[in-house]
Amino acid sequence: xxxxxxxxxLTNYLEVARHLRLxxxxxxxxxxxxxxxxxxxxxxxxxxxxxxxLEHSAQQSGCETLGLRMAxxxxxxxxxxxxxxxxxxxxxxxxxxxxxxxxxxxxDSLAIFIEETGKTxxxxxxxxxxxxxxxxxxxxxxxxVMHRFCAALLGAHWSPINVCFTHEAPSDLSVHRRxxxxxxxxxxxxxxxxxxxxxxxxxxxxxxxxxxxHAQRYLDSLQSKNHCSLAFDVRKSIYLLLPMGRATIEQIxxxxxxxxxxxxxxxxxxxxxxxxxxNHVRRDLVIRYLENPGxxxxxxxxxxxxxxxxxxxxxxxxxxxxxPAVWRSxxxxxxxxxx
Numbered sequence: 256x257x258x259x260x261x262x263x264x265l266t267n268y269l270e271v272a273r274h275l276r277l278x279x280x281x282x283x284x285x286x287x288x289x290x291x292x293x294x295x296x297x298x299x300x301x302x303x304x305x306x307x308x309l310e311h312s313a314q315q316s317g318c319e320t321l322g323l324r325m326a327x328x329x330x331x332x333x334x335x336x337x338x339x340x341x342x343x344x345x346x347x348x349x350x351x352x353x354x355x356x357x358x359x360x361x362x363d364s365l366a367i368f369i370e371e372t373g374k375t376x377x378x379x380x381x382x383x384x385x386x387x388x389x390x391x392x393x394x395x396x397x398x399x400v401m402h403r404f405c406a407a408l409l410g411a412h413w414s415p416i417n418v419c420f421t422h423e424a425p426s427d428l429s430v431h432r433r434x435x436x437x438x439x440x441x442x443x444x445x446x447x448x449x450x451x452x453x454x455x456x457x458x459x460x461x462x463x464x465x466x467x468x469h470a471q472r473y474l475d476s477l478q479s480k481n482h483c484s485l486a487f488d489v490r491k492s493i494y495l496l497l498p499m500g501r502a503t504i505e506q507i508x509x510x511x512x513x514x515x516x517x518x519x520x521x522x523x524x525x526x527x528x529x530x531x532x533x534n535h536v537r538r539d540l541v542i543r544y545l546e547n548p549g550x551x552x553x554x555x556x557x558x559x560x561x562x563x564x565x566x567x568x569x570x571x572x573x574x575x576x577x578x579p580a581v582w583r584s585x586x587x588x589x590x591x592x593x594x
Contacts, residue, residue: 257301258303258363258364258383258487259299259301259302259363259364260299260301260302260305260361260362261296261297261298261300261335261360261361262292262297262298262300263297263333263334263361264300264302264361264362264396265288265293265305265308265309265325266325266328267324268308268309268312269290269293270328271321271325272312272321275316275318275321277312282311283308285311286304286305286311287301288300297335301384302362302363302364302384303384306364306390306392309322309392310389310390310391310392310393313392319391319425319426319427320395320427320431321392322392322395322396322399323395323399323430326395326396326402326434329403330407331407331408334361335360336360336470336473337361337474339466339470340357340467340470340471340474341353342408343459343462343463343464343467343470344408344459344462345458345459346455346456346459346462347409347454347455347456347457347459350404350459351369352369355367360474360477362382364382364383364384365380365382365397366381366491366492366494367379367495368492370499371452373452374451374453375450375451375452376449376451376454376455378401378449378450379445379446379447379495380394380398380446380447381491381494381495382394383490383491383494389546390543391422394420394446395420397446398418398420398446398448399434399435401448402418402434402435405448405450409454409457412457413450413454414451415435415436415450415454416438416449417437417438417439417440417448417449418437418439418440418448418449419441419443419445419449420439420440420441420442420443420446421443421444421445421544421547422441422543422547423441423548424441424442442547442549442550444498444499445495445498445499485521485522485525486522486525486526486527486532488511489507489518489522489529489532490532490535490536492507492510493532493533493536494540496510497533497540497558497560498558500557500560502533502536502560504518504519504529537559540558540559541555541571545579545582545583545586548587552564555567
């Protein structure tokens, strides 16, 4: 299955790329895209093409903050049809649930999980595509867009504690600090935003129940035409819950609103199994983790759900034909410099 995203995911790409003096037409063509496709925000494009375009553009320009610079120009209206429903929610908690519920209309590859822990909330985000490829620019774009959305809804009441990324820090943090206005941590176990729980329940002065009902009826008519397979939804849940040590079949079934036997039966109908999906996600995540020199092999072992390093090593050899330490030494990449 080709994972799709609205071309609106690349809003402001052309402006930023031209500012960086990139050959936009060549880069788009290499990704199988064009300026005419980007001009229609409702056009659906392969999510992997968008991720690849951002990474190649960042590499060619030497700009480590390309995704952030795109997010800095975003507006609430860039959420398309969903923006009307979002703007009329009672509070941020309800608005985030709208994004989770209608994420298929925004970006099939986007996975979001809201975790409340006492007085704090973690808004976790992941991007899942068919190919395990570097997605630094795309994930920074997604997190920054989420940050701007929260700020647009809450104004001065939005007070994030810190922003977390699994990848390593860039050489220059000035753009990150300007955009997020709070502490930014790298080499974390998740991508997301940490904020006070009170932020979620701050009243939205623009809330309008009648307008929200009207927008929801319209979106529900679109939702049925764009829904993904259960197997892909399960895969996204595994991406979010595996590093938390909670990617059991019981937890995943609960996240999908069904019991274990129903989940297993419906996955079989999709031609998939839970164990295959877990293994697929582990293969994607382990490459991402090994490419980050800030992660020790012991930490990677824990994040992938293995209690013993020897078990992790045996699994890795069975998948990639060599020990993880050897793979890491053979795939070292030189750091880029920002302009």
